[in-house]
Amino acid sequence: MNLTESIRLAFENLKSNRLRSFLTMLGIIIGISAVITITTIGNSLQKTIAATMRDLGGTNLIYAYVDAIMPEFETDAEWENWEYPEMTDEEELTYEVLSDYQKEFSDRVAQVVVTQDLGASGSCTGDEGTTNVRVTGVTPGYLDSMKVTMLSGRDISDEDNRQCKATAVVSDLFVKYAWGGQNPIGKQIAIQADDGTVQKFYVVGVYHYDAVRMGSMGDTTQERNIVTQVLVPYTYAEQTNKANGIDYGGIQYFQIMAKDGVDPTLLGMETSAYFDEKLYSANGNFEMTCMDMASELSTIDQVLNVLTIAISVIAAISLVVGGVGVMNIMLVSVVERTREIGIRKAMGAKNRNIRRQFLTEAVVICLMGGAIGIAIGIFNGFLLSKIAAALLVQYEQELGAALTITVSPSLTAIVISVIFSMLIGIVFGYYPAKRAANMSPIDALRYE
Numbered sequence: 001m002n003l004t005e006s007i008r009l010a011f012e013n014l015k016s017n018r019l020r021s022f023l024t025m026l027g028i029i030i031g032i033s034a035v036i037t038i039t040t041i042g043n044s045l046q047k048t049i050a051a052t053m054r055d056l057g058g059t060n061l062i063y064a065y066v067d068a069i070m071p072e073f074e075t076d077a078e079w080e081n082w083e084y085p086e087m088t089d090e091e092e093l094t095y096e097v098l099s100d101y102q103k104e105f106s107d108r109v110a111q112v113v114v115t116q117d118l119g120a121s122g123s124c125t126g127d128e129g130t131t132n133v134r135v136t137g138v139t140p141g142y143l144d145s146m147k148v149t150m151l152s153g154r155d156i157s158d159e160d161n162r163q164c165k166a167t168a169v170v171s172d173l174f175v176k177y178a179w180g181g182q183n184p185i186g187k188q189i190a191i192q193a194d195d196g197t198v199q200k201f202y203v204v205g206v207y208h209y210d211a212v213r214m215g216s217m218g219d220t221t222q223e224r225n226i227v228t229q230v231l232v233p234y235t236y237a238e239q240t241n242k243a244n245g246i247d248y249g250g251i252q253y254f255q256i257m258a259k260d261g262v263d264p265t266l267l268g269m270e271t272s273a274y275f276d277e278k279l280y281s282a283n284g285n286f287e288m289t290c291m292d293m294a295s296e297l298s299t300i301d302q303v304l305n306v307l308t309i310a311i312s313v314i315a316a317i318s319l320v321v322g323g324v325g326v327m328n329i330m331l332v333s334v335v336e337r338t339r340e341i342g343i344r345k346a347m348g349a350k351n352r353n354i355r356r357q358f359l360t361e362a363v364v365i366c367l368m369g370g371a372i373g374i375a376i377g378i379f380n381g382f383l384l385s386k387i388a389a390a391l392l393v394q395y396e397q398e399l400g401a402a403l404t405i406t407v408s409p410s411l412t413a414i415v416i417s418v419i420f421s422m423l424i425g426i427v428f429g430y431y432p433a434k435r436a437a438n439m440s441p442i443d444a445l446r447y448e
Contacts, residue, residue: 020329025369034377038311040378040381064290068085069287091285095235097279115139117237122192148208168232170189170230175206185205187203326362331432333358357433359426361429370420371421
């Protein structure tokens with residue numbers, strides 16, 4: 001009797017005891033479906049986070065900031081008495097220094113983005129009405145780093161920054177409520193701050209306002225009253241702030257957009273070393289710290305992987321219970337088919353044929369349970385992911401719109417589940433199969 005014949009007989013025996021076979025599979029089905037559901041959710045969550053981060057900013061973004069070097073404190077009193085060091089003029093990070101950095105790293109850096117708010121929020125009155133705004137000084141690439149689309153005109157340029165031009169890029173909401181949808185490019189706007197001061201700019205471009213990307217996610221303010229950004233040259237904002245007695249002590253924070261194919265982690269390390277040597281090596285009070293999104297995403301993936309594996313292992317314990325059930329039912333089957341075993345042995349069946357027959361039945365039971373469990377697990381993963389996405393959109397529409405939901409079953413988990421099901425059948429089916437094979441044909445034929 002070959003393997004094909006053993007598999008055929010195994011299915012016939014399972015078919016003759018459908019309910020008992022299904023109940024035997026149930027432990028395997030529950031265990032495998034739980035593992036597949038968990039791994040599907042974990043894998044989908046990883047891909048959703050990765051896709052969302054790429055959409056909102058991209059994994060090529062590096063966040064750099066100047067930070068004081070904290071000394072090692074031996075006592076709490078030393079920490080309490082420690083004073084934040086003052087930055088010298090030579091240590092201040094300026095727009096010119098950043099421009100030099102961008103030129104030196106031009107083969108790896110696409111853009112260096114710096115921002116500085118110009119005063120507090122204010123308002124602007126156009127031909128059709130008044131809208132709330134916040135003036136922000138930016139360098140070229142700010143809108144690109146935010147993944148925000150230009151609708152018309154142009155962005156703030158290097159030339160604008162070099163000459164401190166009073167140019168501005170406004171949002172489509174600004175155009176809608178201040179200018180009634182009319183083209184404002186080339187027109188002068190006057191923005192009155194809360195303290196009464198007035199700044200005048202010439203509009204050179206219009207961008208599409210995106211609440212998620214512009215940092216207003218979850219804002220329940222009516223559209224007409226939303227505070228949108230008016231983007232002006234960074235150098236203009238810096239110069240005006242200093243004239244008004246506001247000095248931030250140089251640039252404290254900026255973003256770097258790495259070119260495609262460049263390792264952002266390595267670029268961040270090189271950036272830190274560049275500024276530490278150029279500005280901070282003399283006094284040793286400050287350092288440049290860089291954090292890239294690719295490393296953050298890798299850390300998130302590692303945490304999710306550990307959690308998924310840990311929970312999957314706990315869920316897989318039920319497979320052992322299912323395996324015990326398989327062994328139990330196979331032992332019962334051996335007893336029930338004692339006379340059948342005796343007849344086969346009397347007709348010349350060898351021990352290995354009997355062993356293979358019962359072992360095949362155990363493996364078939366586990367594989368069928370594993371296949372059903374995988375199907376249920378994938379379905380549960382899809383269903384739970386879709387329900388989570390629907391609830392997220394219902395309760396937080398803007399956050400739901402920002403997420404790129406990706407449902408992805410883990411192929412590795414599916415393959416492992418199939419192999420594990422087979423191993424359970426072999427491990428827990430071997431003893432009943434061996435017992436059947438070692439049965440004496442005379443005793444078997446006498447069995448009532």
